[in-house]
Amino acid sequence: xxRSKTQPGRSNNLRTIxxxxxMQKEKEIFFDHLRQSGLKRTSQRELILEVFLETxxxxxxxxxxxxxxxxxxxVGVTTxxxxxxxxxxCGLAREEHLGDGRTRYEHLYNHQHHDHLICTICGxxxxxxxxxxxxxxxxxxxxxxxxxxxxxLRIFGLCAECDAKRISAAAV
Amino acid sequence: xxRSKTQPGRSNNLRTIxxxxxMQKEKEIFFDHLRQSGLKRTSQRELILEVFLETxxxxxxxxxxxxxxxxxxxVGVTTxxxxxxxxxxCGLAREEHLGDGRTRYEHLYNHQHHDHLICTICGxxxxxxxxxxxxxxxxxxxxxxxxxxxxxLRIFGLCAECDAKRISAAAV
DNA sequence: CTCTCTGCAAATCTTTTGCAGTCCT
DNA sequence: AGGACTGCAAAAGATTTGCAGAGAG
Numbered sequence: 001x002x003r004s005k006t007q008p009g010r011s012n013n014l015r016t017i018x019x020x021x022x023m024q025k026e027k028e029i030f031f032d033h034l035r036q037s038g039l040k041r042t043s044q045r046e047l048i049l050e051v052f053l054e055t056x057x058x059x060x061x062x063x064x065x066x067x068x069x070x071x072x073x074x075v076g077v078t079t080x081x082x083x084x085x086x087x088x089x090c091g092l093a094r095e096e097h098l099g100d101g102r103t104r105y106e107h108l109y110n111h112q113h114h115d116h117l118i119c120t121i122c123g124x125x126x127x128x129x130x131x132x133x134x135x136x137x138x139x140x141x142x143x144x145x146x147x148x149x150x151x152x153l154r155i156f157g158l159c160a161e162c163d164a165k166r167i168s169a170a171a172v
Numbered sequence: 173x174x175r176s177k178t179q180p181g182r183s184n185n186l187r188t189i190x191x192x193x194x195m196q197k198e199k200e201i202f203f204d205h206l207r208q209s210g211l212k213r214t215s216q217r218e219l220i221l222e223v224f225l226e227t228x229x230x231x232x233x234x235x236x237x238x239x240x241x242x243x244x245x246x247v248g249v250t251t252x253x254x255x256x257x258x259x260x261x262c263g264l265a266r267e268e269h270l271g272d273g274r275t276r277y278e279h280l281y282n283h284q285h286h287d288h289l290i291c292t293i294c295g296x297x298x299x300x301x302x303x304x305x306x307x308x309x310x311x312x313x314x315x316x317x318x319x320x321x322x323x324x325l326r327i328f329g330l331c332a333e334c335d336a337k338r339i340s341a342a343a344v
Numbered sequence: 345c346t347c348t349c350t351g352c353a354a355a356t357c358t359t360t361t362g363c364a365g366t367c368c369t
Numbered sequence: 370a371g372g373a374c375t376g377c378a379a380a381a382g383a384t385t386t387g388c389a390g391a392g393a394g
Contacts, residue, residue: 040368041369042368042373060358061359062358074375075376076375078376078377079374082360082374082375097269102357117318128316132304133304133305133309136304140302145332145335146331146332147335148327148328148329149292149328151325151328153326154325155312155313155320156321157313157320157321159317159318160318211348212347212393213394217349233384250384250385251349253383253384253385254350254385273358275383
């Protein structure tokens with residue numbers, strides 16, 4: 001499986017992290033949300049946000065938990081789940097179900113909305129965005145007097161690599 | 173064989189059934205699939221297919237299990253789950269996840285493909301179909317050398333009724 | 345007869361919840 | 370100080386699996 005997964009220790013890759021200023025902005029949003037909700041700012045919550053921001057997105061709670069444990073072994077899964085819900089609440093993350101049982105978390109702040117092509121063999125993900133589809137969706141919702149809040153479009157099938165393998169395997 | 177309590181004739185429900193000829197066709201497909209897979213034709217499997225065909229679709233395994241139990245209390249959940257998988261395999265049903273935890277089963281044979289508007293308040297479902305979106309999806313898949321097998325487009329939000337209620341509630 | 349089925353109970357797997365101690369503010 | 374937070378263990382909810390007896394072909 002070639003799921004591009006973020007490694008726990010990749011200090012040499014730090015430059016791929018969305019810039020300290022950016023992360024600062026997202027922390028502000030998070031902490032503002034906490035304050036406005038009468039919730040408290042804790043080191044666990046901050047760490048979980050940091051780790052989430054450092055991933056490519058598409059990470060499951062378990063993936064994130066493992067990354068977090070590597071940084072602070074005392075943080076519990078429960079807190080990860082609870083904090084991810086908070087990130088969704090304040091618009092920093094969105095949940096997506098990609099086919100296996102678990103919920104994936106994607107970046108939402110300053111990241112363009114996108115949909116997914118999902119390879120059912122290797123699990124590989126391709127993101128895409130189509131103005132045409134987005135517009136058509138709004139149009140359809142309007143037709144039904146429906147007020148859309150969000151949507152999820154997933155196209156399942158075989159990615160180019162797996163498709164090629166399947167063909168060459170059949171030729172044997 | 174546990175037929176004991178189930179009556180052979182279910183006359184009072186017959187009018188809601190999609191036409192005997194149609195159901196016959198679907199049974200043929202199912203039994204052919206069983207034969208070709210070296211599996212056996214059992215009364216439970218037949219009953220589960222019948223009940224599935226009599227629903228509107230969008231039923232969960234649990235919903236179907238309850239309907240089935242009403243016709244034959246001896247059938248177990250396990251068999252329902254296993255049989256639904258078979259129906260998916262042979263192309264009579266498709267699985268869809270509509271937001272709550274459970275898997276829903278929709279008719280696939282002789283039913284036009286469609287996508288869903290899902291009300292996050294009342295759970296109401298609206299089916300729609302858009303040629304434009306379907307075509308655009310194929311086009312996008314092709315761009316990425318991706319061979320699509322199926323897709324799922326769900327638009328979440330408030331249906332007209334729930335939206336109206338929310339507005340009037342806010343006005344108080 | 346043999347190999348598949350079935351239903352039960354137990355097991356999985358992911359996510360949630362009850363609780364008692366701990367930490368922000 | 371006081372309510373919010375945390376981590377653990379247990380619970381929950383949906384689906385799957387091991388197994389021994391029953392059934393289809």
